[in-house]
Amino acid sequence: MDPTLTDTIDMHGDPLAFLVRRGRETSPRSGRGVVKVEARQMAGHQKEAVAAEGADGPVWRLTSDEGLHLKGTDLAPFPLGFFNAGLQADLYGRIRTLAAGRGIALDAVAIRVVNHYWLTGSFIHGTGEGHAEAPDIEVQMQSAASADAIEALVAAAMDASPAIALLRAPLTGNTFALYINGRRRPVEGIANSPAPDAGDPYRVYARAPWPLDPNARRDLIEKTGRVEQGEPQLAAPTVTSKLVRNIFGNGRQAGDGLFAVDTFLGVPGASHFRLLSDEGDAGAAPSGLALLSAGIAFCYMTQLSRYIENMKMNIRGVRLVQFNPYAFGPKAVAEPIDTHLFLNGEAPDETHLQLLTIAARTCYLHAASKSPVEPNLRIVHNGRAVARAA
Numbered sequence: 604m605d606p607t608l609t610d611t612i613d614m615h616g617d618p619l620a621f622l623v624r625r626g627r628e629t630s631p632r633s634g635r636g637v638v639k640v641e642a643r644q645m646a647g648h649q650k651e652a653v654a655a656e657g658a659d660g661p662v663w664r665l666t667s668d669e670g671l672h673l674k675g676t677d678l679a680p681f682p683l684g685f686f687n688a689g690l691q692a693d694l695y696g697r698i699r700t701l702a703a704g705r706g707i708a709l710d711a712v713a714i715r716v717v718n719h720y721w722l723t724g725s726f727i728h729g730t731g732e733g734h735a736e737a738p739d740i741e742v743q744m745q746s747a748a749s750a751d752a753i754e755a756l757v758a759a760a761m762d763a764s765p766a767i768a769l770l771r772a773p774l775t776g777n778t779f780a781l782y783i784n785g786r787r788r789p790v791e792g793i794a795n796s797p798a799p800d801a802g803d804p805y806r807v808y809a810r811a812p813w814p815l816d817p818n819a820r821r822d823l824i825e826k827t828g829r830v831e832q833g834e835p836q837l838a839a840p841t842v843t844s845k846l847v848r849n850i851f852g853n854g855r856q857a858g859d860g861l862f863a864v865d866t867f868l869g870v871p872g873a874s875h876f877r878l879l880s881d882e883g884d885a886g887a888a889p890s891g892l893a894l895l896s897a898g899i900a901f902c903y904m905t906q907l908s909r910y911i912e913n914m915k916m917n918i919r920g921v922r923l924v925q926f927n928p929y930a931f932g933p934k935a936v937a938e939p940i941d942t943h944l945f946l947n948g949e950a951p952d953e954t955h956l957q958l959l960t961i962a963a964r965t966c967y968l969h970a971a972s973k974s975p976v977e978p979n980l981r982i983v984h985n986g987r988a989v990a991r992a993a
């Protein structure tokens with residue numbers, strides 16, 4: 604972490620998430636779209652991102668923090684919570700759209716997702732490595748449609764979800780670019796980005812983002828006040844055995860096209876956060892893919908700050924620009940992620956490069972994008988589990 608940073612995500616009293624620019628179009632849901640995330644490190648583990656949903660879509664300010672187990676201030680959702688909420692919100696959006704096209708009335712939809720991650724190695728010695736396992740997904744529906752129709756609907760929605768595609772197909776082509784004190788340097792041991800230079804957020808934005816609407820709603824991201832039982836325990840910088848992290852999320856319809864997820868980390872003292880997304884056309888909240896993409900950026904930045912702190916690197920001013928392309932259709936595709944990392948400090952170039960590569964190796968969500976898994980799916984129709992065909 605950079606001890607020189609003093610600005611915080613709540614210093615202006617703004618909501619934890621708000622609309623920065625409305626855009627001329629809704630979030631992309633056909634053809635191909637790119638979610639662009641520009642993020643910066645703030646005080647401690649706090650982070651701020653500007654997420655643009657397509658070239659002409661809405662732009663959102665999102666914030667993240669870590670819990671007390673990582674010495675965070677616990678003011679905003681942790682990165683893996685963003686990913687959990689975005690995953691199920693995107694799936695809900697595909698279910699909603701396909702149901703309308705098939706003439707299936709849905710009285711209620713609820714989704715439960717549990718993500719499983721684990722870590723090995725050491726942040727002190729630079730040997731940490733993140734891993735991801737198949738998530739558990741339960742889709743609950745109330746509908747007069749037959750069980751067969753509901754099963755077929757969910758299967759088609761899984762295929763049409765770019766978020767699910769990110770889990771199913773390995774993104775072996777993820778690329779990186781590194782800028783040290785304002786100059787781009789070639790990376791080693793990891794794929795170089797073929798893209799032209801990205802704009803450093805520090806230079807692109809003359810000021811921090813503020814709400815488009817001065818009376819912006821404050822419920823896009825909320826800390827619910829619910830806390831898991833027990834006292835939080837500090838995470839050790841070195842793992843002597845397999846350290847498992849389970850992320851829980853319970854989501855349900857919250858209005859026309861809106862989907863709300865309560866998410867939390869399965870450790871003592873963890874706070875619950877509620878994230879709202881809009882899978883309709885109103886643009887009232889970020890899309891699931893915007894939340895998911897921001898979660899990947901936030902997770903990577905947490906690993907960067909942990910390594911800087913534990914390895915005592917003379918590096919500061921961490922910022923990144925991340926491009927997340929998705930192709931929509933009956934068989935959706937999540938394309939490789941292109942990350943442009945901006946670092947500053949007096950450390951040698953080799954140290955900056957080392958930080959980029961070891962943090963990418965530790966990031967749970969980069970691990971999830973590179974390790975193909977088939978989610979464990981359970982469908983519950985009108986209170987009864989659907990016996991899925993083999």
